[in-house]
Amino acid sequence: MKKIKTKWNLNLFYKSANDTQIKKDIEKIKKAFIFFEKKYIKKDDYLKKEDKLFQALLDYENLIKLDTDKPLLYFHYRKDLDGKDQEAEANLNKLINELTKYENKILFFLLKIGKIEKKFQKKFLSGKKLRKYNYFLEKIFEMSKYDLAEKEEKIINLKNMPSHSMWVSGVQRTLSKQNVKFRGKEISIGEAQNKVSGLNTIERRALQDKVLEKIKEISSFAESEINAIVLNKKIDDELRGFKNPYSATILGYENNEKSILDFANIVTKHFYISNRFYNLKKKILKLDYMRYADRGARIGKTTKKISFKEAYEILKSIFKSIDKEYADILDNMLKKGQIDAYPKIGKSDGAYASSSVNTPTMVLLNQTDDFKSLMTFAHEMGHAIHSELSKKNQIEIYTHYSISAAETASTFFEQAVFDAIFEKLNNKEKIVALHDKIQGDIDTIFRQIAEFNFEIELHNSIRQKGALSSEEIGSMLNKHMKMYLGPAFKLKELDGYFFIRWSHIRNFFYVYTYAYGQIISKIMYDRFKKNNNFGKQIKKFLSAGGSKSPDDIFKDIGIDTARHNFFKEGLISIEKDINKLEKVYSA
Structure with missing residues (x-):
């Protein structure tokens, strides 16, 4: 290709915020949802007759084809290209509220399918006509055990923004306004955090401490945020009947709960691999001990420039x-x-x-x-x-x-x-590249499972005690991080306040999917x-x-993920890479 484009062409979506097509698309979506609601809200024949259910699912699939995400994605992408694009942010928030109301109009449909009598469920799942919808129906039937009444589901949808999203975005906005001084210049904590791994040991640790001291200043806000969103999840789980704080996430990602807990346990038992890597990294960096700031420290650069x-x-x-x-x-x-x-x-x-x-x-x-x-x-x-x-x-x-x-x-x-x-x-x-590859594996597998374990204790503790202080949350985080980091590290109380910036813990328990x-x-x-x-x-x-x-x-x-010792195969391959790094480093 002679000339390649390096910038997004958002005209693939719309020409501008004033593009009349946006309004046309939204009106088309609204009309389709209203029509679907009128057609099926009072009907029950598709709950008992295979051909009627087939037609209803075809109509539902046509709603999906409309792609309600298109106008939302346009403004989301604009915002990601320019965080100060207030026009995009205002339109995005407006559309989320507007389209949620219309999506709520068809909530009844999947709820009613979920309540289909067991004898008809079996019939539909074994029928030839509905074969292409088989897995879709299986998921609905499984999830229906945790469904609420339609009015309650609408409330859950509508309250998500004030009870979770706005808390999280409030902390993120506050963080985005925080600056620290570095080499005589004020920089954002986001920029500072990005610089940390590339600095020498003294500057790296000093800058990391400055970032943590700065974010600690908003720890009372973050403490309220974490307690509020975790207790909100507790309420949702109790209403739906989920026994454990991670159950809804694992079911939503279509995994087996026992298998994922067994998987997390296997990785935890192999933390000695990440411990071993950091002992080697300490040696490469020529340090007596490592601080949390040193976790992602670069050991060098691949000098080759790649445009x-x-x-x-x-x-x-x-x-x-x-x-x-x-x-x-x-x-x-x-x-x-x-x-x-x-x-x-x-x-x-x-x-x-x-x-x-x-x-x-x-x-x-x-x-x-x-x-x-x-x-x-x-x-x-x-x-x-x-x-x-x-x-x-x-x-x-x-x-x-x-x-x-x-x-x-x-x-x-x-x-x-x-x-x-x-x-x-x-x-x-090769030393740098192989180190970085292993570092990526350690971060993606061992660190994420350490966080998963932290989240379990965090949620269970808040559910039992009603709330935790920021000091307690930080101490808990340090405990779990130390387990995967190992004896090469000396963590300080201040390191635990990283929970304030760690966005993953606001998206409950999903981190296991990275490791998996x-x-x-x-x-x-x-x-x-x-x-x-x-x-x-x-x-x-x-x-x-x-x-x-x-x-x-x-x-x-x-690939049989249920096979005994399956996941150990992948973990052993990381050990082989560490062996390889030791040999290359010693050469």
């Missing part, structure tokens, strides 16, 4: 070697302006891939023309390819895959790119390396969307 165009060419070549369609998806997204590559003032930090039923898949990056940026590009394109193939091969109801399968796709492509590039690096660069997906991806990639024909099975997984549970999708391609 975005070069990164694209590398990815295209590697993707094409696995399956030509993956390279075609990359090309198509760049041609149309679906990848925003470079950082700029006001742009959201980090990187992500985002997709909805009938909207373009969009990728946001913050390219810095280095090896790490290349890995991030590969990771996010893994998500994008997963989304594109799911939309291509599945009906609308199944285009969204479970988040517990999402990380498997992204890290598979990341590993493929890493392996292709690694041998081209010199010895010093990462380990499966490592096993999947290992099989691909041994036999490239396994690539066909990988494409089958990438095309499955949400048509089955993640465990069943993996089982279909020969």
Whole structure:
């Protein structure tokens, strides 16, 4: 490709906030939801007759095809390109409130399906006519055990913003206004945190302490926020009948609760692997002990500069070697302006891939023309390819895959790119690259499970005691972090206040999905390396969307997550990488 686009083309959605098409789309959505409500609100025949249920589900699927996310995503993307875009923020908040009211109009439909008599449930699940909706119905029947009455469900939906979202955004906005002084200049705590890992030991620890001291100043606000949103979840769980604070999340991500708890326990028992890595890192950094600030410290840089165009060419070549369609998806997204590559003032930090039923898949990056940026590009394109193939091969109801399968796709492509590039690096660069790869595995698997364990204790403690102080929350966080970090670290009380900035704990218990997906991806990639024909099975997984549970999708391609010691295979591969790092470092 001679010329590649490096900025989002949001005209793929709308021309501007005043585009008349936005109003037309919203009116079309409203009319469709009102029509659906009128057609089915008083009907019950689809609850007993297979052909009637089939037609009702077709009509419901047509609602999904309308893609209510399109106007929301347009303003969301604008806001991510410019955090000060007040027009986008105002329109986004307005539309969320407006469209939620209309989505509430069809709440009755899935609630009524969930209450179908058991004898008819069995009949429908075994019937040929409803075969393509089989898994969709299974999920509804399973979730219906925790459904409330329609009016109560509407209340739950409407109260989410004031009882959770506004608390969280309030703390985030307050954090965004906090600055610290660094080398004589005032910088935001977000910028400061991004600088920490690249500084020398003295500056790194000093700047981390400044950030923590600053965020500690709002600890009373964050304390109220955490207690409020956790108690709100407790209320929701008790109303629905969920026994444990993590039960709703695991069910929502279509995993088996016992299996996930067993999985978390296996990872916890292998914390000695992350302990071992940090002992080696301490040695590489030539430190007597490590502080929390040293956790993600860089041990060096890969000096090779990789421009975005070069990164694209590398990815295209590697993707094409696995399956030509993956390279075609990359090309198509760049041609149309679906990848925003470079950082700029006001742009959201980090990187992500985002997709909805009938909207373009969009990728946001913050390219810095280095090896790490290349890995991030590969990771996010893994998500994008997963989304594109799911939309291509599945009906609308199944285009969204479970988040517990999402990380498997992204890290598979990341590993493929890493392996292709690694041998081209010199010895010093290999040490840095391999260290960074292992660091990523430690963060994604062991750190996330340590956080999962922390969340369990946090929720249970607040449920039992009614509230916790910020000091208690910080102490609890330190306890769980120390378990995966190991004896190489000396943590201070101040380190525990990082809970104020850790956004993951506001999205209850979802972090296990990172570890789950990462380990499966490592096993999947290992099989691909041994036999490239396994690539066909990988494409089958990438095309499955949400048509089955993640465990069943993996089982279909020969990966049995229920097999004894399955997850240990992935953990052992990290140990092998640590062995490799020790050898390269000693060479």
